Amino acid sequence: MGNRSHDILKKPDWCFNRSVFKSVGFSDDDLNRPVIGIANSWNELVPGHANLRQVADHVRKGIYRAGGAVAEFGVIGACDGTAQGHAGMHYILPSRDLIANDIEVMVEAHRLDGIVLLGSCDKIVPGMLMAAARLTIPAIFLNGGPMLGGVTFDGRKSDLTTMSEALGMLKSDKIDGETYEQLEELCGPTCGSCAFYGTANTMCCMAEAMGMSLPGAALVPAVYADRLRLAESTGKAIVSLVQCQITADKVITYQSLENAIRVLMATGGSTNAVLHLSAVAAELGIDAGAMMAAYDRLSRTTPQIAKVNPASQYDMEDFHQAGGIPKVMEEIKQLLHGDSITVTGKTVAENLAAYKYKYPFNPNVISTLDQPFSQQKGLAILKGNLAPGTAVTKPAAIDPAMHVFTGSAKVFDCEEAAEAAILNGGIAAGDVVVIRYEGPKGGPGMREMYKAMKYIYGMGLAKKTALITDGRFSGTNNGCFVGHISPEAAEGGPLAAVENGDKITIDIPNGSLHLHLSEEEIQARLTRWQRPQPKFTRGYLGVYSKLASSAAKGAVIEI
Numbered sequence: 295m296g297n298r299s300h301d302i303l304k305k306p307d308w309c310f311n312r313s314v315f316k317s318v319g320f321s322d323d324d325l326n327r328p329v330i331g332i333a334n335s336w337n338e339l340v341p342g343h344a345n346l347r348q349v350a351d352h353v354r355k356g357i358y359r360a361g362g363a364v365a366e367f368g369v370i371g372a373c374d375g376t377a378q379g380h381a382g383m384h385y386i387l388p389s390r391d392l393i394a395n396d397i398e399v400m401v402e403a404h405r406l407d408g409i410v411l412l413g414s415c416d417k418i419v420p421g422m423l424m425a426a427a428r429l430t431i432p433a434i435f436l437n438g439g440p441m442l443g444g445v446t447f448d449g450r451k452s453d454l455t456t457m458s459e460a461l462g463m464l465k466s467d468k469i470d471g472e473t474y475e476q477l478e479e480l481c482g483p484t485c486g487s488c489a490f491y492g493t494a495n496t497m498c499c500m501a502e503a504m505g506m507s508l509p510g511a512a513l514v515p516a517v518y519a520d521r522l523r524l525a526e527s528t529g530k531a532i533v534s535l536v537q538c539q540i541t542a543d544k545v546i547t548y549q550s551l552e553n554a555i556r557v558l559m560a561t562g563g564s565t566n567a568v569l570h571l572s573a574v575a576a577e578l579g580i581d582a583g584a585m586m587a588a589y590d591r592l593s594r595t596t597p598q599i600a601k602v603n604p605a606s607q608y609d610m611e612d613f614h615q616a617g618g619i620p621k622v623m624e625e626i627k628q629l630l631h632g633d634s635i636t637v638t639g640k641t642v643a644e645n646l647a648a649y650k651y652k653y654p655f656n657p658n659v660i661s662t663l664d665q666p667f668s669q670q671k672g673l674a675i676l677k678g679n680l681a682p683g684t685a686v687t688k689p690a691a692i693d694p695a696m697h698v699f700t701g702s703a704k705v706f707d708c709e710e711a712a713e714a715a716i717l718n719g720g721i722a723a724g725d726v727v728v729i730r731y732e733g734p735k736g737g738p739g740m741r742e743m744y745k746a747m748k749y750i751y752g753m754g755l756a757k758k759t760a761l762i763t764d765g766r767f768s769g770t771n772n773g774c775f776v777g778h779i780s781p782e783a784a785e786g787g788p789l790a791a792v793e794n795g796d797k798i799t800i801d802i803p804n805g806s807l808h809l810h811l812s813e814e815e816i817q818a819r820l821t822r823w824q825r826p827q828p829k830f831t832r833g834y835l836g837v838y839s840k841l842a843s844s845a846a847k848g849a850v851i852e853i
Contacts, residue, residue, distance in 0.1 A: 329362070330407060331365050331406040331410065332357075333422065334346055341486060343413065343415065353412070360533035362536070365404065369422075370389060374416045374417070378458075383742065384739040386416070386739060387739045387849060388838040394421045398425055398429060407431065408533070409431060411433060411435045416497065419498055419500075419570075423546070427546045432540055436524065436528045441454075441486030444477075451489070455488065458748035462749045464752075484516060491562070491603060491770075499557060503556075514614055531637055534639060551574065554571060559593050561622055561672065565778065566767075567673075568686050575848070576848050576850050597669050598666055599626065600622050604769075615652075616659035616660045617651055617656075620646060621651070625662050671690075673686065683844060686778040705793060712743070716753060719753075721755060727750070727762070728792050729763040731784055733785070734839075735839050740845065747768075756773035756774075760773075763779065764778070764780070765777060838851065
């Protein structure tokens, strides 16, 4: 099969197109090669993307060495961290679908032969994977790598989210102002995706686990020279994929998504991965119900064998040096589809057999299938009269004593109101903080209740209270929490019926989220309920709030 770019570059009929390419510096030699796109989300606003310009240079080197020509273009990328706790967070999840759409437009408008996807952070990575699943061309993903850990604080290496925990400590007089301000300079010492196992690093690991990145690529720190060598190898690999016509839809399959779910459960990754893997699956036409069933089924038979921040003191550099995703996959290989094809052109089993480890193994970070850290699910799907669709929680980040928790509801209709109550001492032991109207449509954009959970931790309430929401959580959150409650409150889900003082039980072992009211009382309250007016009626959020699907379907835009 010929390169599709050549269909629009043949002489003499397509010399106009050739002149367009030549006007920006392409040569005849370039136009005889496969034209490989680099979708680069570099910018100066996101720490995880600050090094992608340098990474792209080394990808270019690999592409040229392997016989390709390069056409690089920019992709948006917003920072979850900077957007936390204000109106900006409404835009973060919806940006995922924009990214997928933009890459589709650039690839198809210019008939690119292959695409290298460069990104690192929370919604950028799944947006790129969605685009890859949608496009039937060769594609490969490469991230910029994790940040190194910061100064030791509260018993472990700090990271950027330590500032939010420290604010709770400052407010409760556990630390002084000087310590707090020093931490601002020392908790994020390098560029890179945040140093914990949050959504950004989880999704980079998912890309590797499903075969869309080179083995070992996900966790090499941003400042390691190996990151640049990986970039060059990635450039060479995409040319090979084009030559062999191994397209992304041959790599991203239901089997490879199951491999990713296995790794997600084995490592206790971010709850947001459920949302994003479902969105990738939707691009393949895989039913949302089938994905939810897969999460539940695979979680029951996948023990947790990796334990990293926020589930332990070990950060991403430690995870990398302990063997990273290749070591995790090697330990659980009997649970994986070893015959799944990957971007190396080889199968998962062949990649694992050939992989060379550079550092001694650390059993405190990655254990074995025979001696796991926990037989409990890394992530869990809950259902019940408060979540007739689904809800998601993360047992790996919850104290086992809190896996069953009953408390009294303290209800808030937005994130900001809950955060103010927490910092002002309005939450007590035994409370279940309920934050609603933060779902895909009601938010809109399904904001993360990251700060609320961090403030609860800082106030010393993480093992005494719980938080439930139709919004999301950051992968760095710990404590007792349940998110992605579906149907959401803005769609008239039972969450809209909850009142202050209602009893709520979270029962992770039995997969239940229960409101202690009769079905008759819930329905009577919902009969009196009035749908709130949309918060945004103009611009992209106005569109997204009308078209977004439920969290159970990945919060994708439904046409």
